[in-house]
Amino acid sequence: MLKSMRKNGLILAMFALGCTALVVLTNELTKDKIAHQQQLEKQQTLSVLLPVGSYDNDLVASCKQVTSRKYLGSDQPQALYTASKNGVVTGYALEAIAPDGYSGAIRIVAGFDAKGTITAVRVLAHNETPGLGDKIELKKSDWINSFAGKFLTHDNEPQWAVKKDGGEFDAFTGATITPRAVVKAVKNLLKLQQEQPELLSNAPACPAAN
Numbered sequence: 001m002l003k004s005m006r007k008n009g010l011i012l013a014m015f016a017l018g019c020t021a022l023v024v025l026t027n028e029l030t031k032d033k034i035a036h037q038q039q040l041e042k043q044q045t046l047s048v049l050l051p052v053g054s055y056d057n058d059l060v061a062s063c064k065q066v067t068s069r070k071y072l073g074s075d076q077p078q079a080l081y082t083a084s085k086n087g088v089v090t091g092y093a094l095e096a097i098a099p100d101g102y103s104g105a106i107r108i109v110a111g112f113d114a115k116g117t118i119t120a121v122r123v124l125a126h127n128e129t130p131g132l133g134d135k136i137e138l139k140k141s142d143w144i145n146s147f148a149g150k151f152l153t154h155d156n157e158p159q160w161a162v163k164k165d166g167g168e169f170d171a172f173t174g175a176t177i178t179p180r181a182v183v184k185a186v187k188n189l190l191k192l193q194q195e196q197p198e199l200l201s202n203a204p205a206c207p208a209a210n
Helices: 004-047 143-147 177-195
Strands: 064-068 074-085 088-101 105-114 120-123
Touching: 004 105, 004 120, 088 177, 105 177, 120 143, 120 177, 143 177
Parallel strands: none
Antiparallel strands: 064 074, 074 088, 088 105, 105 120
């Protein structure tokens, strides 16, 4: 009986060891391919946020990290990509968190030029209600495109709100909280550029990928 149990235990241990080795081998064989795919996806997103031709540097390689709960909605570092042409900064793509979405935090990324004009905004992740709050996604509606060309000044700041709050941005029927959160997050990105530009220029580089 004891001999049989030892034998079965040895078989299970060898099976577990074999599975572990297979997982490690698979990871080693695919990690470069996965990293390359992630790089391509990131480049594709950045090419939408910042106009092609407005920069000549490698945007992905320019990655830095900015930390500011006040402006970026989180204590966690957010990715910043700096566009430049002939050595002169022409724009940025900066990730941020809208912490006050209806169903939790909404992760966004916004592109804006050196003068503070929005070029594009995209939603990276959210948990908003399907059919209502998820209209912040481009595949659900074109609402997110309403930020393109907008900029922030002292005079127009009241317009940076949904229409229900006296601003110029449309809300969704039955889902005002979601667009309100996104509008506020994008406005705060522009306020960061205006009020604390050193957070962009002096940001530390992103950690090198393993």
